[in-house]
Amino acid sequence: MATFKAIRIDKADKGTTAALTQFDEAELMDGDIAVAVEWSTLNYKDGLAVTGKAPVVRRFPMIAGIDFAGTVAQSSHPNWKPGDKVVCTGWGMGETHLGAYAEKARVKGDWLVRLPDGLSAREAMAIGTAGFTAMLAVLALEKHGLSPQAGPVVVTGAAGGVGSVATAVLAKLGYHVIASTGRMSEGDYLKALGAAEVIDRNELSAPAKPLGKERWAGGVDSVGSTTLANLLSMTKYGGAIAACGLAGGMDLPSSVAPFILRGVCLLGIDSVMCPLALRKNAWERLARDLDRAKLSEITHEIGLDQVIGMGSKILAGQVRGRIVVKIV
Incomplete structure (x- = not known):
């Protein structure tokens, strides 16, 4: 055999x-x-x-x-x-x-x-599950009604796989992207992907207040735990955060305040059992909205x-x- x-x-x-x-x-x-x-x-x-x-x-x-x-x-x-x-x-x-x-x-x-047409097998795996997940998060934010005119968006774990693709796609779509990373040495890398600002993840690591200063209209989070709690507390009225990872932990030490006082939405992103129609849409959008030169880099x-x-x-x-x- x-x-x-x-x-x-x-x-x-x-x-x-x-x-x-x-x-x-x-x-x-x-x-x-x-x-x-x-x-x-x-x-x-x-x-x-x-x-x-x-x-x-x-x-x-x-x-x-x-x-x-x-x-x-x-x-x-x-x-x-x-x-x-x-x-x-x-x-x-x-x-x-x-x-x-x-x-x-x-x-x-x-x-x-x-x-997808025009995408090589190597490029598809340069995107991979991480990039596919990032696009699912972008699609969820768009379905929520988010647009570049609503205000800045934040991406956590921005130098990682999900974060890198989310940053590049959101920037190409015209969003003002705030990239959060624990590696500030990657600032030039993130700005090359299209990030308008780079912040230290420590800004999001302290215990979250029920409500913080409104800083962004939406975001993509691959970290979870206290980071996600802080994102929610700082999201503008009617905004949304797409949660797709747990690099910082599975817990969510938050409160109901962002949801009931600002109408914030927490959008759950699952790439494993995602329906086929949504998968096809995500891959079509990746082929169209992800800069191949940036992907190669x-x-x-x-x-x-x-x-x-x-x-x-x-x-x-x-x-x-x-x-x-x-x-x-």
């Missing part, structure tokens, strides 16, 4: 182990599409999985990796045929379904999105053999922008 290269995670006496090894094709899970994986990426959740820092993986053995871009090799699904270029993000890949850090994947055809390429080591760095906040993983 054929084997292929993959990053395999196994249960250990204490926690989990991760290693680049040969995986038996017979162990692939059910699905009506077989894909030759060409590119993946490294997201915060991938870092948690390969380091074992959080119980992301729910079955063993597991192939890590929550997103991929590649070419359909075999299909029994009516919408797909061999040779089609596809993108797959979420749906439990790398958690409950064998994932993307492998030369082969077998998934459900209903999970796939066609690679924020992208760093690694091989499969570097993923595990880089997983620790992304958790430590030592990764700027996006990392693409070359599979073959």
Whole structure:
């Protein structure tokens, strides 16, 4: 039986182990599409999985990796045929379904999105789940009614994957972007992405007041915890914050004051089980509204053999922008 290269995670006496090894094709899970994986990426959740820092993986053995871009090799699904270029993000890949850090994947055809015209597989994974999540947040803010005329928007964790793409997209759409980061040395990088202002995350790290000075009309938060509580307390009347991450913690030490006294909305963003129609819209918008030159500038390429080591760095906040993983 054929084997292929993959990053395999196994249960250990204490926690989990991760290693680049040969995986038996017979162990692939059910699905009506077989894909030759060409590119993946490294997201915060991938870092948690390969380091074992959080119980992301729910079955063993597991192939890590929550997103991929590649070419359909075999299909029994009516919408797909061999040779089609596809993108797959979420749906439990790398958690409950064998994932993307492998030369082969077998998934459900209903999970796939066609690679947008003009976007290469590498560019799609330079965007990856992080960039896709950022665009879902932008779409949610637009649905709420936010526009550049409403006032500034804030992006937390701005030098990371979600934050970098959110900053670039919002700036291109005409927003005055306030980028919050714990790495003020990245100020020039963030301004090159389009940020009008860069603030230290310490401004948002103290215990939140029920209501603070109104500073922004909306925002994209990938940090959670006290940071999100501060964002909400400083949001202008009728504004909204799109929450999509928990790098700072899962708690939310806030109050009802922003919601009942300023009409602020907290918009929850989920990229894992996101409906297909919304996925297609997000990818179409990314192909249109994300500056490819800026995307190239924020992208760093690694091989499969570097993923595990880089997983620790992304958790430590030592990764700027996006990392693409070359599979073959």
